[in-house]
Amino acid sequence: MRYVLVGAWCSLLLCGMVNAHDMIPTYPKFTTTFVTGVLKTRMEIFNKREDVSYYELGAFDAEWNPIPFVTSYKLIKMDYLAHAEFDVYIKQEDKPRLEYICSKSKLMKDDVATSAIASRICSRVK
């Protein structure tokens, strides 16, 4: 009985471990760039969701209005268990308004059975 319980816990943990979305840092810090008036910060996403291959990035103010920003790709393709680093560039004049930098999982229509869970993680710019 004990082994059954341990096995159940292990399988539960393993199943849980491999279907997750993670993004750091929680509180990104912006630094200056070689372009005057442009700031940048580096973010990282970990894709532990087997059912997700794309993550969409967004920058928002406190009222969730979008703020213009630049990255290599706003829609990042990520393999399962892959980890991606990307730089977010914003104008210095937009920095006081910037509140959140978010990544949201994009679900493929073919991968959704009847009900699916989209995940979004938002870091806060303090």
Place this chain on the structure above:
Amino acid sequence: MRKTLLIVLAFGIGYGFGTVAFATDNYITGSVESRCLITTDTPGVYGNPLPQKLSTAVADGGVLPKVRVTVTLADAYKAKITTPVGFSSSPALSDSVAWTGATIVASTSDAGMSGYEAAKVVYDASTEFDLTVAGSTWFTSESAATYGYDKSFPGGNYTAVVTAECIAK
């Protein structure tokens, strides 16, 4: 001459001790960073208890979607779960669909999280939980769609999406 020798010797001993002290103190540094992990434990399935109803409730033959939110530091994030207010794909529908939804705390990894359910904030289709304790919280969402007025849902596949968010405070 003897005084000079003593001074040199004293410096040598001092330097030697200093060097030894540096050699033996190997510091391992690290920092705990706040982070949030959203884990999709169960995607959920709609049951079809009545011709005009689709529901994830277990009593209706559905499976509740379950999501786990893990935070490593207390009081750094809030979780927001939003139940569907529309199908992401469905057959052509000629009438309106009424949606209802609710999200509850299913289980927690820490007894200190027992107040999450009472303190939750509900608005529109969203429910917000203030994650004031480090650890994992499991949320389940019940979602139901009722079609028109006593109309049957057309045959086909229906999909809807629950959104789980982790927002830094």
